[in-house]
Each structure stands twice: as C-alpha cells, then as structure tokens.
Amino acid sequence: MTDQSTANRGTSTRIISDFLQRRREQIVQRWADEALFRTVFTVSRDEAAEAAGSLVEALASVAASGRIEDLRAPGFTGVREQLTRMAASRARGGAAPSQIADEVAALRPSITDLLITDLAGSDGEASGPHVVTLTVLMGTLRLFVMETALSAGEEIIDRQRLQLLEVATPVIKLWSGIVAVPLIGTLDSARSQVVMESLLEAIVDQQAKFAILDITGVPTVDSLVAQHLMKTVAAARLMGAECIVSGIRPAIAQTIVHLGIDLGSVITRASLADALAYALHQEGAVIVDRATGAGGPR
Amino acid sequence: MSWGLEGPVSTHVPVLRIGDVLLVTLQGELHDKAAEQLQQDIGEAVAGSSAGAVVIDVSGVEIVDSFLGRVFAEIAANAKLLAAETVVAGMRPAVAITLVELGLTLPGLRTALDVQEALRMLAQPSTPLSPGQGRQENA
Amino acid sequence: MTETSGRVAACLPIRSDTDLAWVRQHVRQAAAEVGFGLVEQTKLITAASELARNTLVHGGGGQVESVFLDHGRARGLRLTFTDEGPGIPDVERALTDGYTSGGGLGLGLGGARRLVHEFSIDTSPGHGTSVTVVCWVGVPPRPREEAR
Structure with missing residues (x-):
C-alpha cells in the first residue's frame, strides 16, 4: 500500500x-x-x-x-x-x-x-x-x-x-450405609472426576460406610482409568468409607495384569451382588435362606 | 482492606477427654504454629492421661495441605508409641480428593465418617484394619 | 482465537505463617469470585498454601500476585509466587515426590503441580524462584493457532 x-x-x-x-x-x-x-x-x-x-x-x-x-x-x-x-x-x-x-x-x-x-x-x-x-x-x-x-x-x-456427565453417573443407595455407582460406557478423565465427586458426596449424604464402584458396563480399563479408580478408593478411605470395585470382567482383569497395575489394596468382587454381600457381611448382616433357616454362602 | 479474619484468636485447640478417648475438634483455618502446638498438646495429654485413643474431628476443616497432613501423621505415630490409636473423623469430600491428588493418602491413619462412628469403631475390640483385610467379626 | 486478558486482583507479602493464612483466605475469595466449584477451590487453595509455604521456608519470604484471567469463554486465576531466595539448583529433583530440603513430606512442589491446570517454574541458583500456577473454570482453553 x-x-x-x-x-x-x-x-x-x-x-x-x-x-x-x-x-x-x-x-x-x-x-x-x-x-x-x-x-x-x-x-x-x-x-x-x-x-x-x-x-x-x-x-x-x-x-x-x-x-x-x-x-x-x-x-x-x-x-x-x-x-x-x-x-x-x-x-x-x-x-x-x-x-x-x-x-x-x-x-x-x-x-x-x-x-x-x-x-x-x-x-x-x-x-x-x-x-x-x-x-x-x-x-x-x-x-x-x-x-x-x-x-x-x-x-x-x-x-x-457436563449435564450428560451428571445424569450418566447416578449414585444409588443399595442398603442403609451402602451406596453404589454402576458405571456404563467409557471412562475418561472428566467423567472419572464427576464419578469421584458424586460418590464421595453420596458417602456423606447417606452416611455410607461402603461404596461400590461397579465397572461391568465399562468396555476397557487403561492405566488412566485404573488410576482414577485407585484415587476414588483412596479418597473414600480418607473419609472413613470402604470402596469395593465390582464387575471386573476377565478381559479387563487380564488388561490390568498386563498393564502391571497394582490393585492390591483395593477390595474387588466379581459382581455387584457379591460386593453387596461382602458389604452386608461386614456390617454384621446375615443373609438367611428361609427354607433351611441357614446362613447362605457369602 | 477487610479480610473477615482477625488473625489467630488462640494458638491452643482444646483437647477434650471422653472416657478413654481424647477428642480434638478442629475448625476452619489452622495456623502452622497452632498445628504444631496441637501436636505437642496431644502428645502430653496422651502421656499424662494414659488415654487409649485420639479422635481428631476434621469435619470443620476446609483445607488440609501437606503440612497439616504431616501433623496428623505425626500425631498418630506419637500416639502409637504411647499405645494409643488415632482416628481422623469427618473429612470432607473436597479435602479427601485434594489430599489424594497431592499424593497424601495417610496410610497409617484410621478414618471414620464422623465422631460417633469413630467412637463406635474404637469401642469394638478390633485389630487396626487396612483395606483389603476386612473386619473379622461374625466370621 | 481469543487473547487472554488479565486483571490484577492483589499482591500479598509472604513473611510469616500468619501471612500464609492471609494468602489462603485471599485465594479462597478470589476463586469464589471467578466461579470455581468447591473441589476446584479446595485444590487451588491447597496448592497456594503449599507454594506460599515454599516461598516462606525455602525462599526466605517473598510475595504472591493473583490475576483474574479472561480468555473468551474461559475464566481463570493465575497466582505467581516470587522470592529472592537461594533458588532451586535441580528443578526436576525438586518436583519429585519425596524430595525435601525443608523437613516436610516433600510433596509441596510436585503435589501443587498436580492440583492445578498449568504450572511453570523459573529459578536459578542465587537468583530466587518464581512459580506460576493457573486454574481455569470448567474446560481449560485449548491452545489454538492464531489466525495471523
């Protein structure tokens, strides 16, 4: 110009x-x-x-x-x-x-x-x-x-x-003092954060001593997701609640072993039902078979 | 400029005795000196009273940094030397998340949802549990 | 394509452990003003507490400056901790968990870094240390190429 x-x-x-x-x-x-x-x-x-x-x-x-x-x-x-x-x-x-x-x-x-x-x-x-x-x-x-x-x-x-994240992670009260989050779909960093926060809030609101993270609906677990699970477990423990991870499918169990992730200190159960049974047992509740009157298998 | 805070009112946090248990309730902002003073006070109280347990109620605490975290860990370690257990009760979710991100998981410390739960826990004859072991009652 | 603009919120001295409480108090107010959620606020205040204590203990005192950031639809808070202390000879090592020179748990620097979105450190032996951290509300702005 x-x-x-x-x-x-x-x-x-x-x-x-x-x-x-x-x-x-x-x-x-x-x-x-x-x-x-x-x-x-x-x-x-x-x-x-x-x-x-x-x-x-x-x-x-x-x-x-x-x-x-x-x-x-x-x-x-x-x-x-x-x-x-x-x-x-x-x-x-x-x-x-x-x-x-x-x-x-x-x-x-x-x-x-x-x-x-x-x-x-x-x-x-x-x-x-x-x-x-x-x-x-x-x-x-x-x-x-x-x-x-x-x-x-x-x-x-x-x-x-953000709204989708919130509705996608409902925290359910299973029993007095026992809450659970059934996780469905891929877990990324943002979603893991929402899961962690809503689960910990539920622990306070419900006075829950047990929190179950059910990952049956989670397709893959990489080291980042595993890390988030460990963090959630650690944070719940600091608050005085015990966290149980349930629904680890064989393929995911294999991945976890492959990745060399140590879930050692985390309580795991095969299914949500097993996790609930464990929590109830810890709480001192006994499940009795009405027909026989005997305590069922844990 | 007003900060809504007029400096430390007292550097002493009261240590209450309930039966065999020493109860310390922390509120809001805790200065470093107050935290160190508290550590000393609890040490003396445990030694002088042969209390069996210390419960630290942190439900009113909004921030726990690595300094205060270290104070908790040392209170627990000192108490243990004097055969007393330490339970941290009522930690807020935001504080718990922050401590975990900070890398401070306080493995040697027992925790409870609130003071009532801590007292109930201490009343049971149980071995200090670590996650994964589970409690042995009703086994 | 949006430029980040900033407004200085405050500049506070860090000379004693009472000042550390002021810093936490100020960061709490500033973070609430920016609109951080409770968890993000707690993380940011805790990071500020760690860094302010570093400034006091290792840097022999200094100051913190806080700046409100506006980057289009993202809002944030930037804190800069400055001291004229001995500096950090080995930054990588200082950021490693468990490394300590001040009798703490050695989680200060590395831990603070994990609590914020952006972290940078400028130091050289004998010339003091300056640590800058930034937290954004919601999604941190993606680094985008400027059109020109």
Whole structure:
C-alpha cells in the first residue's frame, strides 16, 4: 500500500466514524426493525434500539481507530458481551451461526443507502471509496458475530456435556450405609472426576460406610482409568468409607495384569451382588435362606 | 482492606477427654504454629492421661495441605508409641480428593465418617484394619 | 482465537505463617469470585498454601500476585509466587515426590503441580524462584493457532 492510499484510507475511516456518530439515531431506527434485533428483543423495541445504538457506537470507535479489518480492535471488545448474548439467544431459538451472520449482512444495505445520501448532500466528493470502507467494516462485523455465535454454540455443547456427565453417573443407595455407582460406557478423565465427586458426596449424604464402584458396563480399563479408580478408593478411605470395585470382567482383569497395575489394596468382587454381600457381611448382616433357616454362602 | 479474619484468636485447640478417648475438634483455618502446638498438646495429654485413643474431628476443616497432613501423621505415630490409636473423623469430600491428588493418602491413619462412628469403631475390640483385610467379626 | 486478558486482583507479602493464612483466605475469595466449584477451590487453595509455604521456608519470604484471567469463554486465576531466595539448583529433583530440603513430606512442589491446570517454574541458583500456577473454570482453553 502506498503512502497516498494509506492516507486516503485514514481519511475515509474518519469520515465513516463521523458519519456513524452523526447519523446514529437514523441508523438505530432502521436497524431496530431488522431481523437480527427484532428476533432477539421481541418484547420491547426500545431495547432493540438500545442494542443497535451500542453497536453503532462500537463500529464508530472501530472506524475511528482505523482498524476496520481487525477482529481484535478495542471497539469490538466493548460489544462482545452484548453480541454473545444476542447470538446465544438466537442459537437457542435454533438459528445456525451462518443464519445469524446473514442477518448481520442484512444490516448493510440500509446503512449504505444512508451513507450515499449523506455524502451526496455534502461536498460532492466521490462516495465510492467510503462505501468500500463501510463495506469492509460491516464485513468485519459479520465475521466477528460469526465467531461469537460459534463460541456461544461451543458453550452450549460444553454445558450439555457436563449435564450428560451428571445424569450418566447416578449414585444409588443399595442398603442403609451402602451406596453404589454402576458405571456404563467409557471412562475418561472428566467423567472419572464427576464419578469421584458424586460418590464421595453420596458417602456423606447417606452416611455410607461402603461404596461400590461397579465397572461391568465399562468396555476397557487403561492405566488412566485404573488410576482414577485407585484415587476414588483412596479418597473414600480418607473419609472413613470402604470402596469395593465390582464387575471386573476377565478381559479387563487380564488388561490390568498386563498393564502391571497394582490393585492390591483395593477390595474387588466379581459382581455387584457379591460386593453387596461382602458389604452386608461386614456390617454384621446375615443373609438367611428361609427354607433351611441357614446362613447362605457369602 | 477487610479480610473477615482477625488473625489467630488462640494458638491452643482444646483437647477434650471422653472416657478413654481424647477428642480434638478442629475448625476452619489452622495456623502452622497452632498445628504444631496441637501436636505437642496431644502428645502430653496422651502421656499424662494414659488415654487409649485420639479422635481428631476434621469435619470443620476446609483445607488440609501437606503440612497439616504431616501433623496428623505425626500425631498418630506419637500416639502409637504411647499405645494409643488415632482416628481422623469427618473429612470432607473436597479435602479427601485434594489430599489424594497431592499424593497424601495417610496410610497409617484410621478414618471414620464422623465422631460417633469413630467412637463406635474404637469401642469394638478390633485389630487396626487396612483395606483389603476386612473386619473379622461374625466370621 | 481469543487473547487472554488479565486483571490484577492483589499482591500479598509472604513473611510469616500468619501471612500464609492471609494468602489462603485471599485465594479462597478470589476463586469464589471467578466461579470455581468447591473441589476446584479446595485444590487451588491447597496448592497456594503449599507454594506460599515454599516461598516462606525455602525462599526466605517473598510475595504472591493473583490475576483474574479472561480468555473468551474461559475464566481463570493465575497466582505467581516470587522470592529472592537461594533458588532451586535441580528443578526436576525438586518436583519429585519425596524430595525435601525443608523437613516436610516433600510433596509441596510436585503435589501443587498436580492440583492445578498449568504450572511453570523459573529459578536459578542465587537468583530466587518464581512459580506460576493457573486454574481455569470448567474446560481449560485449548491452545489454538492464531489466525495471523
């Protein structure tokens, strides 16, 4: 870029900035009826106008700084929160980020018309370059909103993933003082953490002296999962509860031996039923066969 | 600036005697000096009273770092030399998780869900159990 | 694509074991403000307690600076412990569990590292030590390539 064109562009961004500030009210009145604002602020048009107003101010400040192609321009940072809220609201309503971006693009015609009328009335200078500057600025805004909408989508996914984790790990009270978590599916680090926390909370809530971790539904156990199991057992012990790991299938038992993991200090039982029987026995309960009146096998 | 904390009120944690058991209840923030003082006080109390057990109630403790963890381990070791057992009761889940991540599993220490459970445990004639051995009653 | 911005929350001296209590208290407040869950709060306060004690015992005292972090949708807390002590001659060894020079359990540094999401240490013999830890709420931000 030559010095000449840089200077021209500097003038142009200043003109756009002045234009945005001078025509703030007209732009706001036009934008408030556009889909982007209308669909978010369904209740009050004043709110829509207020939101449009801060967006116009943000654009004016970006133009004033001359960084019209820069998503990181300070002017944008100021409206990030507002746009995030708007994008999140549209995303909840089922709008795809591309649709939201189109709605931003739809803001451009009305403001361009206004600019052309505005400039035509002034010193008769060619409006072309300034329209280009405004178009670039609106293009950057579109990208910025798109980025914001995408990250709002990621946020929703994160939250849903967390909710899924919580429902996927129910802690069940089996008996007075005995709780169990039947684990189903792959255990990763995040899920193991949730399992550990909910099991330990249940130990407190239920005054449980025994906690059973049933891994019948866990397809594979690698060293990381085994480590998490050991940590859960150790934490439960610190709280004064005994942890029993049940449902170790032969294939998993083999993997554990192969990996050289020492589950030595962990109490293990073949099935959830065996684990419950062990816990009941430890508690002093005796299971009696009604027909014979004799204590059944443990 | 207000911190909502006006420095250590007392460096002494009261040691209660219930029958054969010394009960220590820890609350909130424990300064290093107070913890060391406690270790000394319990040592003297066990020696002077020939108590058979020490129960440390940590249900009101929000943070146990490796320093306090070491204090617990040493209290237990000292008590053991004087033929007394030590039970740590009521540890909160967040504290337990943190200690395990820290690498501090306190293997030499007996634990209980709460003070009542600790007293019940001590009343039973049992050998100190380690996980995996199980209790021998009703066998 | 989001830059991490920070706001300094406080700078506290670490000169006595009463200061250690202040540090824990402050980190508790700051962590609650950032929005950490109870378990994460406990981990962070415990890590801070370990590191502050290192600063006091091994570094002969120093200070801690806490900074609120904002990285797009991730929020976090950064703590930097600085002392002008003798430094750590062998960092790898100091991070090994069981290694101790101060009569503790030798879990301070290595243990603190396991309690946080990011951990870095800057030290050289004779020039003091600076340990920085960061914890994020929820998912730590993935290191992403900047577009330009």
